[in-house]
Amino acid sequence: MTFLHYTFIALxxxxxFNLIIGVHELGHFLAARWRGMKVDRFAIWFGKPxxxxxxxxxxxxxxxxxxGGYVSLPQMATMEAIEGKVEEGAEKLPNAxxxxxxxxxxxxxxxxxxxxxxxxxxxxxxGKPNNLEGxxxxxGWVAQxxxxxxxxxxxxxxxxxxDGHPVKNFLPVGNLSDSIKWRIITSTGDTIPVEYTRDGKExxxxxxxxxxxxxxxxxxxxxxxxxxxxxxxxxxxxxxSNSPAFAAGLKPGDEIVxxxxxxxxxxxxIEDAEDMATNHPNIPVTFTVKRGNQKFDAQLLAVKPVSxxxxxxxxxxxxxxxxxxxxxxxxxxxxxxxxxAGQILNTFQALFAPKGQIGVQQxxxxxxxxxxxxxxxxxxxxxxxxxxxxxILNVNLxxxxxxxxxxxxxxxxxxxxxxxxxxxxxxxxxxxxxxxGFAALLIAFMIYIAFxxxxxxxxxxxxxxxxxxxxxxxx
Numbered sequence: 001m002t003f004l005h006y007t008f009i010a011l012x013x014x015x016x017f018n019l020i021i022g023v024h025e026l027g028h029f030l031a032a033r034w035r036g037m038k039v040d041r042f043a044i045w046f047g048k049p050x051x052x053x054x055x056x057x058x059x060x061x062x063x064x065x066x067x068g069g070y071v072s073l074p075q076m077a078t079m080e081a082i083e084g085k086v087e088e089g090a091e092k093l094p095n096a097x098x099x100x101x102x103x104x105x106x107x108x109x110x111x112x113x114x115x116x117x118x119x120x121x122x123x124x125x126x127g128k129p130n131n132l133e134g135x136x137x138x139x140g141w142v143a144q145x146x147x148x149x150x151x152x153x154x155x156x157x158x159x160x161x162x163d164g165h166p167v168k169n170f171l172p173v174g175n176l177s178d179s180i181k182w183r184i185i186t187s188t189g190d191t192i193p194v195e196y197t198r199d200g201k202e203x204x205x206x207x208x209x210x211x212x213x214x215x216x217x218x219x220x221x222x223x224x225x226x227x228x229x230x231x232x233x234x235x236x237x238x239x240x241s242n243s244p245a246f247a248a249g250l251k252p253g254d255e256i257v258x259x260x261x262x263x264x265x266x267x268x269x270i271e272d273a274e275d276m277a278t279n280h281p282n283i284p285v286t287f288t289v290k291r292g293n294q295k296f297d298a299q300l301l302a303v304k305p306v307s308x309x310x311x312x313x314x315x316x317x318x319x320x321x322x323x324x325x326x327x328x329x330x331x332x333x334x335x336x337x338x339x340x341a342g343q344i345l346n347t348f349q350a351l352f353a354p355k356g357q358i359g360v361q362q363x364x365x366x367x368x369x370x371x372x373x374x375x376x377x378x379x380x381x382x383x384x385x386x387x388x389x390x391x392i393l394n395v396n397l398x399x400x401x402x403x404x405x406x407x408x409x410x411x412x413x414x415x416x417x418x419x420x421x422x423x424x425x426x427x428x429x430x431x432x433x434x435x436x437g438f439a440a441l442l443i444a445f446m447i448y449i450a451f452x453x454x455x456x457x458x459x460x461x462x463x464x465x466x467x468x469x470x471x472x473x474x475x
Contacts, residue, residue, distance in 0.1 A: 009374060009377045009378060010374070012373075012377050013370055013373040013374050013377065014066050016373060016386060016390065017067070017366075017369065017370065017373065018044065018045070018066065018067070018068070018069070020112070020115065020390065020393060020394060020397065021067075021068040021069055022044060022069055023111050023112065023115045024108045024109075024111055024112045024397060024401075025042070025069045025070060025071050025108065026111060027107035027108045027109075027110055027111030027112070028071045028073070028104055028105075028107055028108045029042050029071045030107065031103050031104040031106075031107035032071065032073055032104045034103075035096070035100040035103055035104060036100075037073060037075050037076075037096050037100060037104060038057075038073070038074055038075055038093055039057075039058045039071060039072070039073060040058070040059065040072040040073070040074055041058065041059045041060075041061055041070075041071070041072040042058055042059075042060050042061070042069075042071050042072075043060075043061040043062075043063055043069050043070050043071075043072070044061070044062055044063065044069040045062060045063030045064065045065055045066050045067060045068065045069060046063045046064075046065040046067060046068060046069075046070075047063040047064035047065035048063065048064045049061045049062065049063055049064070050062055050063065050064050067366070073104065074093055075093050075094075075095065075096040075101075076096070076101055076104065076105070076412060095425050098416040098417070098419045098420045099416075101412060101413075101415075101416040101419075102412075102413050102416045102417075104412075105409040105410075105412035105413050105416070106409065106413065108401060108409050109397075109398040109399075109401045109402050109409055110398070112394045112395075112397045112398040112401070113394065113395065113398040115390075115394045116337065116340065116390070116391050116394035116395045116398065117333060117337065119387050119388075119390045119391045119394065120333035120336040120337060120391045121333050122387050123330075123331065123333075123336060123384070123387050123388050123391060124330050124331065124332060124333055124336075125330070126328075126384055126387070127328030127329060127330050127384060128328065128329060128330070128331060128384055128385070128387075128388045129326050129327075129328060129379075129381035129384050129385060130173075130326065130327055130328070130329050131322075131323040131325060131326045131327075133171070133230075133232065133322065133323045134169060134170045134171030134173055134230050135169045135170075135171070135173050136169060136170055136230055136231055137158055137159045137160065137167055137168065137169060137170060137180060137230075138156065138157070138158050138159075138230065138231035138265065139153060139154070139155055139156065139157045139158070139159065139196075139228050139229075139230070139231060139265070140155055140229050140230050140231030140232055140265040140266030140268065140269075141155055141228065141229040141265065141266040141268035141269060141272075142154055142155055142227065142228050143227035143228070144272070146211075146226065146227030146228075147208050147209050147210055147211055147225075147226045147227060148194075148206070148208055148226040148227055148228045149227070150208075150209075151194070151206040151207060151208040151209075151226075152203070152204075152206050153194065153196065153206050153208070153226075153228065154198070155231075155264065155265045155266065155269065156198070156199075156231075156263065156265055157196045157197065157198050157203070158196055158197045158198075159180055159194060159195070159196045160195045160196060160197060161193075161194070161195040162180055162183035162184060162187070162192065162193075162194050162195075163183050163184075163186075163187040163189070163192050163193060163194075164193065165177065165183050166178075167179060167180045167183060170229075170230035171230065172343075174339060175339060175342050175343070175346075176342065176343050176346040176347070177342070177346055180230075182346070184210065184224055184225070184226060185223040185224050185350075185357065185358065186350045186353065186356060186358065187210065187224060188353065188354070188355040188356055190209065191207045191208060191209050191210075192207075192208045192209075192210055192224075192226065193205050193206070193207055193208075194206045194207075194208055194226075208226050210224035210225060210226050211224070211225060211226075211227075212224060212225070212357075213225065218451075218455055219452075219455065219459075220361050220362060220452050220456070221357075221359075221361060221362075223357050223358065223362070224357060229266055229268055230266075231265040231266060232265075232266055232267070232323065233255055233323075234255060234256040234257070234264060234266065234267040234269070234270060234320065235253065235254070235255045235320065235321040236250060236251070236252050236253065236254045236255070236256070236317055236320065236321065237252055237318075237319040237320050237321035237322075238252060238317075238318040238319035239251070239252060239316060239317060239318060240305075240314075240316040240317075240318045240468075240469050240470070240471055241470075241471065242316075242470075242471040242472060242473050242474060243303075243305075243314070243315065243316020243317075243318075243469075243471045244300040244301055244302060244303055244314075244315050244316050244471075245300060245315050245316040245317050246316055246471075247474055248287075248298040248299070248300050249298065250287075250289065250298060250317075251291070252321070253291070253321070254289050254290070254291050255289070255290040255291075256270060256287050256288070256289055256290075257288050257289070257290050257295070258287070258288035259273055259285060259286070259287060259288075260285065260286055261286070261288070267317075267320045270315065270317065273285050273302070273315075274302050274312065274313060274314055274315060275312075277301075277302035277312075277313040278312040278313055282301065282302060282313060283301070284299045284300065284301045285299070285300055285301070285302070285315075286298070286299050287299075287300060300315050302314055302315050303471065305469045305470055305471050305472075306470055306471065306472045307468070307469070307470040308467055308469070311469060314469065316469070316471060318469060326381065328384075336388075336391050337391070337395060339392075340391055340392040340394075340395035340396065341395055341399065343392060343396070344395065344396045344399050344400070345399075347363075351363075360445070360449075361449075361452060363449060364449065364453060365446055365449035365450050365453055366446065366450065366453075367449075367450045367453035367454050367457065368449075368453040368456075368457075369393065371453070371457050372389060373386060373389070376389060405438065406434050406435055406437075406438035407435060407438040407439050407442050411438075415431070
């Protein structure tokens with residue numbers, strides 16, 4: 001059943017991914033037919049054809065590589081590096097009017113945007129799942145001796161501004177610009193001013209010196225960090241048998257609210273206590289536990305499991321219970337489109353910001369998109385989350401394709417406008433050189449990004465692999 005489950009999810013990813021690309025290419029195809037331009041081939045998927053048929057002068061092809069598609073239009077700048085040779089050279093065909101070329105080029109992004117609107121309407125009616133994870137500005141954990149700790153920030157503080165910008169949440173649950181994490185990684189100064197309150201009182205501005213974690217050559221360069229995390233409840237999800245937590249009578253559903261009498265705001269505080277048992281003399285720790293309407297204290301001593309042998313001393317809390325308070329909200333289609341467009345615009349702004357650390361290496365490609373879809377389909381509310389993400393992806397696809405670069409639709413539009421100004425078409429030979437040169441660069445860029453996307457996926461899968469922790473029975 002597990003194999004069939006993951007196979008079915010993989011098929012769902014392929015279907016949704018190709019639907020998005022196919023609709024974009026369909027826009028080009030229908031516009032070209034409408035404007036009377038020659039269409040050599042309409043291909044779904046790449047690679048060697050496993051099926052093809054010529055109808056009305058157009059060769060319809062199903063490729064062997066289940067990814068994307070293309071429309072071969074010899075009267076426009078072709079991309080032979082991707083499409084392959086066309087049957088009839090563009091030199092032998094009448095030149096298409098610049099307006100026709102603009103309409104055909106614009107139709108792809110228009111269809112992508114239209115699909116985003118359809119998805120947004122669907123999300124509006126069926127709802128988007130929402131939980132409170134990361135939707136807070138309260139600090140849940142601060143690494144001791146880290147940049148934020150040294151600047152005075154502590155767990156329980158509430159951040160109001162980062163780098164001069166008001167913030168509404170820790171993670172980018174809505175607009176990127178509203179999140180603490182985004183404002184940290186896009187800051188450019190030597191220090192990051194962080195305004196915050198403690199117990200309702202405004203504190204002096206913390207001037208935090210960010211840092212970057214060293215990475216290996218095959219990993220993406222890390223972005224700025226100050227080593228804090230958002231506040232969340234420390235509710236036990238699973239306890240290992242024979243562990244200290246098991247012996248102390250703790251149960252799944254119990255919430256740890258304090259350690260040694262000090263309130264905690266994140267499960268990472270318990271992990272810090274385990275680290276203390278590893279790097280300092282191991283002494284019992286008193287947990288204040290909330291069970292229903294009652295509170296009680298439990299004393300635990302971290303012990304080393306018998307398996308895996310490399311494991312450090314642990315209390316035996318095998319998993320934490322995530323936020324289960326999932327509600328549906330119904331954002332308007334306009335709100336969804338604005339949010340999606342805002343994300344890509346904020347990304348481009350950060351990409352070209354002077355002294356900014358976000359570069360092309362931090363961008364994601366097809367592998368990352370597939371990974372996101374794969375993870376979303378496994379969620380209990382996967383269908384709704386997939387529709388929501390598809391709104392963002394289609395808006396991004398439409399806007400990126402409108403960039404005035406060769407190979408992209410915006411490049412075709414620019415070339416057509418140049419033709420209008422010059423009153424004669426650009427040389428077909430020159431166009432082919434430009435298009436195929438940029439197509440080769442695009443393919444190289446996609447491979448470059450896929451290398452990092454694939455590495456991230458593999459390392460994440462290894463890190464999240466469930467390794468059972470086994471404790472010795474109490475004597």
